[in-house]
Amino acid sequence: MISKDIKEYGLSIGYTKVGITSADNFTEYVAEVVSRGDKYDxxxxxxxxxxxxxxxxxxMQEAKSVIVLIWDYFQNDFPEELKKMIGKIYLARCYNPLPGTIAYSRLQLMKSYLSNNGCMVNSDIGIPARWAAAQAGVTTFGKNNFAYVDDAGSYIVISAIVVDMEMDYDQPTMESKCPPNCKACINACPTKAIYEPFKLDPKKCISFNNWMTQDGRGSISAFIPYELRETIGCKIHECDICQDICPLNQKKLKTPKAVDRYIEQIGQDITLPAILNMTDEFFTNRIKPIMYNYVKDKRYFMRNAAVAMGNSKDQKYVKDLEIALLNPDEMIREYSAWALGKMGGQDSRSVLESRLANESSDNVKKAIKQALA
Ligand code: B12
Ligand code: SF4
Ligand code: SF4
Incomplete structure (x- = not known):
């Protein structure tokens, strides 16, 4: 099978770009990660x-080549209210997709094509995707760390398939097309997570704080530090700020697009109050179809909704937070107390004061006192 056929098949099933690189170890990538010290633990x-x-x-022990597939996930647009809260890669339901979805099936089609043509194949989301894509000549790097494709910009998901055949390899594009003086992404990041061009402190990134902060992840704490909570704004799942500000993405952002009908339909129900006090049914039918792969437990989305409400300072949420202060889950009560404190105003104060008398948990009592202070 020749490389040209593989690329043409990939394009025929909707991929935006296909590149091929050798399966030699990505030693420079490992050196890059190691050079960042404990930031990448x-x-x-x-x-x-x-x-x-x-x-x-x-x-895969027999690996000889890596086929890199780029999918432009911003071909349809999404409702503005949802884009404020949820990263577009999730609204497009394409990263590490679930069986039964189009994105999953597309990758399966590609794998079947390769194995029907005599290749042993394996795919794994653990292959360093941006590095492999630049090695395979399909992307360049932005100073915000993102992989970019001309026209699609950085709104792409990268998949990699390992095969046991040697092929013709593409010329690597380990370069950047950023204008030399541009720092728009660095300046726009609300948490200052991009500390210098091409370098991110992942633990400061909003995307880390609203999904990796879950119990049972070794040294990663579920607690979102106070100073970061404030900078998260209204993001409940991932963040697109450093991409949306980027001049290299403006053409893609401004291209007229049809609205994704499915997200338009289910999105009408996805509001902060509905998330904060969600039922299991809401989690299954409204949250899981979009935010399916990283966060398996609804309590973390409920927590994130409390943070977003507090940061909004919108008094209309006081009633919802009052209900959440009665949630059996201590974490939800604690973050709701924080949110009411952040929101301020007499109504929030009254709710906090009346809850303090009945609260049984020392942690939540402490959060209520801090909020009142
Ligand atoms: C760990 C991880 C995270 C962590 C850490 C992110 C990070 N930047 O390291 C957290 C949880 C924060 C995260 C968040 C997000 N992630 Co993520 N994440 C990953 C994962 C699993 C590994 C990333 C990694 O290798 N980091 C290590 C660092 C060292 O590498 P890097 O950030 O890519 O940085 C590169 C540049 O610095 C470059 N470089 C260094 N110096 C120089 C100098 C020059 C001159 C040049 C040209 C390049 C260059 O080399 C590095 C190696 O690639 C990949 C999937 C995968 N298997 O690769 C997805 C991946 C990077 N994530 C992705 C996405 C979409 C996101 C989010 C946008 C989700 C969202 N909407 O919020 C955010 C964006 C955060 C950001 N600003 O990067 C996509 C990115 C697609 C793209 N266009 O680049 C990936 C590739 C998943 C995929 N398969 O599509 N993510
Ligand atoms: S995704 Fe958001 S928080 Fe993370 S680096 Fe970009 S702007 Fe900063
Ligand atoms: S905002 Fe500017 S510096 Fe950042 S990735 Fe885009 S072009 Fe590069």
Whole structure:
């Protein structure tokens, strides 16, 4: 099978770009991660550690080549209210997609094509995706760390398939197309997570704080530090700020698009009050179809909704937070108290004062006192 056929098949099933690189170890990628010190100890707790995937033979012993597939996930648009709260890659339901979805099936089609043509194949989300894509000549790097494709910009999801055949390899594009003086992404990041061009402190990134902060992840604490809570704004799942500000993305952002009908339909129900006090049914039918892969327990979305409400300072949420202050889950009560404190106003104060007398948990009592102070 020749590389040209693989690329043409990939394009025929809707991929935006297909590139091929050798399955030699990505040693420079590992050196890059190591150079960032303990900032990247978080990779030990990602679903599959990309440092492990940097040796493609760890994914499949017979690995000879890596086929990189780019999918432009911003072909349809999404309701504005949802884009304020949820990253577009999730609204597009394409990253690490679930069986039964179009995105999952597309990757399966590609794998079937390869195996029907005699390749042994394996795919794994742990292969260092941005590095592999630039090695395969399909993307360049932005100073915000993102992989960019001309026209689609950075709104792409990258998938990698390891195969046991040698192929024609593409010329790597380990470069950046950022204008030399541009720092728009660095300046726009509300948490200052991009500390210098091409370098991110992942633990400061909003995207880390609204999903990796879950119990049972080794040294990662479920507690979102107070100073970061304030900078999260109204983001409940991921953040697109450093992409949306980027001049290299403006053409894509401004291109007229049809609205995604499914998200338009279910999105009408997805509001902060509905998330804060959600039922299991709401979690299954409204949250899971979009925010399906990282956060398995509804309590973390409920927590994130409390943070977003507090940051909004919108008094209309006091009643919802009052209900959440009665939630059996201590974490929800604690974050709701924080949110009411952040919101301020006499109504919030009255709710906090009346709850203090009946609260049984010392942690929540402490949060209520801090909020009142
Ligand atoms: C861990 C992880 C996270 C962590 C840490 C992110 C990070 N930047 O490291 C957290 C939870 C914060 C996160 C958040 C997000 N993630 Co994430 N994440 C990953 C994961 C699993 C590994 C990333 C990684 O290797 N980090 C290690 C660091 C060192 O690498 P890097 O950030 O890519 O930085 C590169 C540049 O610095 C470059 N470089 C260094 N110096 C220089 C100098 C020059 C001159 C040049 C040209 C390049 C260059 O080398 C590095 C190696 O690639 C990948 C999937 C995968 N298996 O690879 C997805 C991935 C990076 N995530 C993705 C997405 C979409 C997101 C979010 C946008 C989700 C959202 N909407 O909020 C955010 C964006 C945060 C951000 N600003 O990067 C996509 C990115 C697609 C794209 N266009 O780039 C990926 C590739 C998943 C995928 N398969 O599509 N993520
Ligand atoms: S995703 Fe948001 S928080 Fe993370 S680096 Fe970009 S702007 Fe900053
Ligand atoms: S905002 Fe500017 S510096 Fe940042 S990625 Fe875009 S072009 Fe590069």
């Amino acid at each position: 978080i990779l030990n707790f990602t679903t599959t550690n990309p440092v492990h995937g940097a040796t493609p033979k760890n994914i």
